[in-house]
Structure formats: structure tokens, C-alpha cells
Amino acid sequence: MNKKDFKRVQDRLGGVSRRDFMKLCSTLAATMALSTTVAPKIANAITSPTRPPVIWIHGSECTGCSMSLLRSEHPTLETLIFDLISLDFHETLSAGAGHQAEEALHKSVSENAGKFILVIEGAIPLANEGIFCRIAGHNFVDVVKDIGEQAGAVIAIGSCATWGGVAAMDPNPTGCVGVDEVLPDTQVIALPGCPPNPYNLLSTIIHYLTFKKMPALDDENRPKFAYGRLIHEHCERRPHFDNGRFARKFGDEGHRQGYCLYYLGCKGPVTHANCSTSQFGDAGSGCWPVGIGHPCFGCAEKGVGFNVPQFTTSPVIHTTPVAGHAPITVERGEGASSGSSALMAGIAGAAIGAGAVFTAKLGGKEDKNENKEA
Ligand code: SF4
Incomplete structure (x- = not known):
């Protein structure tokens, strides 16, 4: 350097x-x-x-994935990402519009064929030959095929691009699918989540830049570093689960005490993601669904989020063994102590959030979650 x-x-x-x-x-x-x-x-x-050229296109979605990236409060995250890459085209952020934007898109594709990273946000409708999502006179499915086949690497960002997400919910009248169904011969890196954590995108890009290849993936093509463990395994409410303390209704005593949300339909036991350690929005400690009292929706797991009803309880399989029963002292309105969570959930998975926490610090914020990574 x-x-x-x-x-x-x-x-x-x-x-x-x-x-x-x-x-x-x-x-x-x-x-x-x-x-x-x-x-x-x-x-x-x-x-x-x-800097590698990046082309970012949108299909059937709400643009929440882009928004979660842009709404980071401290300047470090988006600065790092936009400093690392050359964002040649992004339909939402592009200053140009209409023919001018289309021209910029196709110019970048032809000049960087085989080298650019294609980020796809949103599902791809296939019904009626894909007519339900048209951009610049083309069906989105044809745009994905055309540009995808010329990309050096393809990232599906968000649950919609990964598996269809909310756009593909039953009865899915537009026939929405994820990118891998449209580009079956291409290795598509999946970063599911609704929205996905932008730090996972950052780490994936850094891995690609550093080693000239994508990180190790699981069976669903998700980077193992981010999706390698169940949320339930490193959840701050896990000590309550292990000790049988549950919220049974929103607003009941257990809910107010910060107890486990399993009986409210939490999908943490079947969802692989690092939400509890990376958290969201750089808003400080506890900013993720379970942290603020809402059961995990399972958005990062195929066939769970947008498929299994919110209040259906999940099977609990292959969780980490209980190391001991942590003494939990919980004041009204507070969750379990991070120290006890680490004891019960195991330390290995907690390290997943370390980079995110440190990055937050660079922005001048002390993050109390630091203790979780100890
Ligand atoms: S069931 Fe949900 S709230 Fe309870 S410990 Fe597991 S992930 Fe956390």
C-alpha cells in the first residue's frame, strides 16, 4: 500500500x-x-x-436494498463501497434518464465485457414472457440474460433477486423468480435479506478485489462468512430460550422483559444470517428485528420468509449445545446481557460482526455491541 x-x-x-x-x-x-x-x-x-466497474440493475422490487446501503448514518460504509468500485450504472442513482441512461448502460457493458460486476436487485417476472417488468422497451428477463452473460461476476442482492422474495409470494401472478433461474449457467452470488446487510456486500466485494475470486459459498450460493450460522446460534435472547423464558403475546410481561420470541413465530432457529452480530442501519446496539422485539421473519432463508406464516413456530434443529445456564439479570425493557449471550450462543459466530462494528467506529461511533465480539 x-x-x-x-x-x-x-x-x-x-x-x-x-x-x-x-x-x-x-x-x-x-x-x-x-x-x-x-x-x-x-x-x-x-x-x-x-476500481472494478459495477453495473446495478433493478427488477420487481421496492429499492429497499439500495436504500439500506444509502441510509447508513456514518460515512464509512458507502464511502468504502463507492471508493472501491466504479459504479458505472445504477438506475436509481443515475443522474441521467431515458435514452441518456440507457446509452451509458450499454456503453459500460460493451467496454467492460467480461470484467464488470453485475448487481441485480429485484425479482424477474417470467409470466407472459416477462411483460410485467419492462425497462426501456425491453422485458427485464431479457435485460438480465443479455447483460448477465457478459458480466465477470453476478451478485443477486436481496431476497427478491435471490429467490423471488415478496414479488414471488403465492399466488405469484407475474411468475417472479430469482436470478439463478434466469442465468442457470452462471455462478450467481446470493446476498438474501429484506433488506440485506450492506456490510455483507462490502465484504463480498473486498474479497473479490483481494483474491480475484468470490468467497466460499454454501449450498444456496450465500457467502459462508455471512450466512454460515443460524441466527438462533448467536442471538442475544438465546439464554432466555435455553432457560424457558418466552414472550407469548406482543406486549405481555415476557415481551416487555425481552424474553425469547420463539412462540411469536421467530424464524431464527431455521434462518442462516449474521443479523444479530452485524445489525442494521448503524443505529447502535440492538438495531435488528429481534433486538427491537419483533420475531425474525426468515427473509434470508429460502422457503421461510414470504412463505411460512409469521406466527408459525419453527422446528429447532442442530443448535449449539448449551454450555451452561447463564445467570440472567434483566431489567424491564432490556434484553439479555451480551456477556451471557456470548456464553450461551458460543463465541465463534459472534466474530462475524467484528468488521462491521469496527467500521462503525471509524465513523466516530462507539458501538456497545463491541462486547459481543469479545
Ligand atoms: S427463537 Fe428467535 S428470539 Fe429466541 S433465541 Fe432463537 S433467534 Fe433469538
């Missing part, structure tokens, strides 16, 4: 010190379940002036 390249990133990150920047690279390595010895490689990738 040469001084000039670091200075460019340093300015964009609000004057972060070299030491803190290297710490960030180490924690990003930990986030991706890699040895911290690769931190210098990550630093080189982040500070490299060569």
Missing part, C-alpha cells in the same frame, strides 16, 4: 490513521473468516486506484 493511495482513501474516510486503517483490514479479514495475515492484501485492494 503506497502512501499516495492510502492518502486518497484516508481523506475519504475522514482522516483515519494508518494504524486504524490496518485494524479495519484485520477485522474485515476476521469477518470473512480469514487469517489476519491477509490484512495487508486487503489494504492493497482497498487502496488500489484500479
Whole structure:
């Protein structure tokens, strides 16, 4: 990492010190379940002036995935992402419109064929030859096929692009499907979630830039570093589950005490994601659905979110064994202590959020979740 390249990133990150920047690279390595010895490689990738072109297109969706990225409160996340990539085209953010925007899109595709990263947000309607989503006179399904076949890598961001999401809910009159059904011969990286955590996109891009390949994937093509464990395994309310303390109705005593939401239909026991450790919106401790008292909806798991009714309880399978019964002291309105959560849920999965927490700190915020990663 040469001084000039670091200075460019340093300015964009609000004057972060070299030491803190290297710490960030180490924690990003930990986030991706890699040895911290690769931190210098990550630093080189982040500070490299060569930026991969990214084309971001939208189908049947609400644009919530883009919004969750843009609504981060501190400047670090979107700065890092937009500094790392050359966002050549994004239908929502593009300054141009109409023919001008289409021209920019096709120019970038032809100039960067085989090299650009294609990010697809939204489901793809197939009914009636895809006529339910048309952009610039073309059915979206044809746009995905045309551009997807020329991309160097394809990322399906959000549950809609991954499996159809809300757009594909029964009875799915427009025949919405995920990207992998339209590009069956392409390796599509899936980042499901409604919305997905933008840190998972950041880590995936950094992995691609550093190692020139995508991270290890699970059977559903999700990066293992982010979707490798069940939410139930590192949930802050897990000690209550293990000790039989449950909320039975919204607003009852158990709910007010921050007890486990299993009987309110929590899908944490069957959903793989790092929501509890990465959290959302950089809004501080506890900002994720279960943290604010709503059962997990299962949006990151195929066949769960948008398929299983919210209040249906989930089967509990292969959870981590109980290490012991943590002494839980809970004041009204507070959840379980993070220390007891770590004890009960196991430490390994909690490290998943380390990079996100450190990145939040770079933005000048102390995040109390730090203890969870201890
Ligand atoms: S059932 Fe839900 S709220 Fe309860 S411990 Fe598991 S993930 Fe957390």
C-alpha cells in the first residue's frame, strides 16, 4: 500500500490513521473468516486506484436494498463501497434518464465485457414472457440474460433477486423468480435479506478485489462468512430460550422483559444470517428485528420468509449445545446481557460482526455491541 493511495482513501474516510486503517483490514479479514495475515492484501485492494466497474440493475422490487446501503448514518460504509468500485450504472442513482441512461448502460457493458460486476436487485417476472417488468422497451428477463452473460461476476442482492422474495409470494401472478433461474449457467452470488446487510456486500466485494475470486459459498450460493450460522446460534435472547423464558403475546410481561420470541413465530432457529452480530442501519446496539422485539421473519432463508406464516413456530434443529445456564439479570425493557449471550450462543459466530462494528467506529461511533465480539 503506497502512501499516495492510502492518502486518497484516508481523506475519504475522514482522516483515519494508518494504524486504524490496518485494524479495519484485520477485522474485515476476521469477518470473512480469514487469517489476519491477509490484512495487508486487503489494504492493497482497498487502496488500489484500479476500481472494478459495477453495473446495478433493478427488477420487481421496492429499492429497499439500495436504500439500506444509502441510509447508513456514518460515512464509512458507502464511502468504502463507492471508493472501491466504479459504479458505472445504477438506475436509481443515475443522474441521467431515458435514452441518456440507457446509452451509458450499454456503453459500460460493451467496454467492460467480461470484467464488470453485475448487481441485480429485484425479482424477474417470467409470466407472459416477462411483460410485467419492462425497462426501456425491453422485458427485464431479457435485460438480465443479455447483460448477465457478459458480466465477470453476478451478485443477486436481496431476497427478491435471490429467490423471488415478496414479488414471488403465492399466488405469484407475474411468475417472479430469482436470478439463478434466469442465468442457470452462471455462478450467481446470493446476498438474501429484506433488506440485506450492506456490510455483507462490502465484504463480498473486498474479497473479490483481494483474491480475484468470490468467497466460499454454501449450498444456496450465500457467502459462508455471512450466512454460515443460524441466527438462533448467536442471538442475544438465546439464554432466555435455553432457560424457558418466552414472550407469548406482543406486549405481555415476557415481551416487555425481552424474553425469547420463539412462540411469536421467530424464524431464527431455521434462518442462516449474521443479523444479530452485524445489525442494521448503524443505529447502535440492538438495531435488528429481534433486538427491537419483533420475531425474525426468515427473509434470508429460502422457503421461510414470504412463505411460512409469521406466527408459525419453527422446528429447532442442530443448535449449539448449551454450555451452561447463564445467570440472567434483566431489567424491564432490556434484553439479555451480551456477556451471557456470548456464553450461551458460543463465541465463534459472534466474530462475524467484528468488521462491521469496527467500521462503525471509524465513523466516530462507539458501538456497545463491541462486547459481543469479545
Ligand atoms: S427463537 Fe428467535 S428470539 Fe429466541 S433465541 Fe432463537 S433467534 Fe433469538
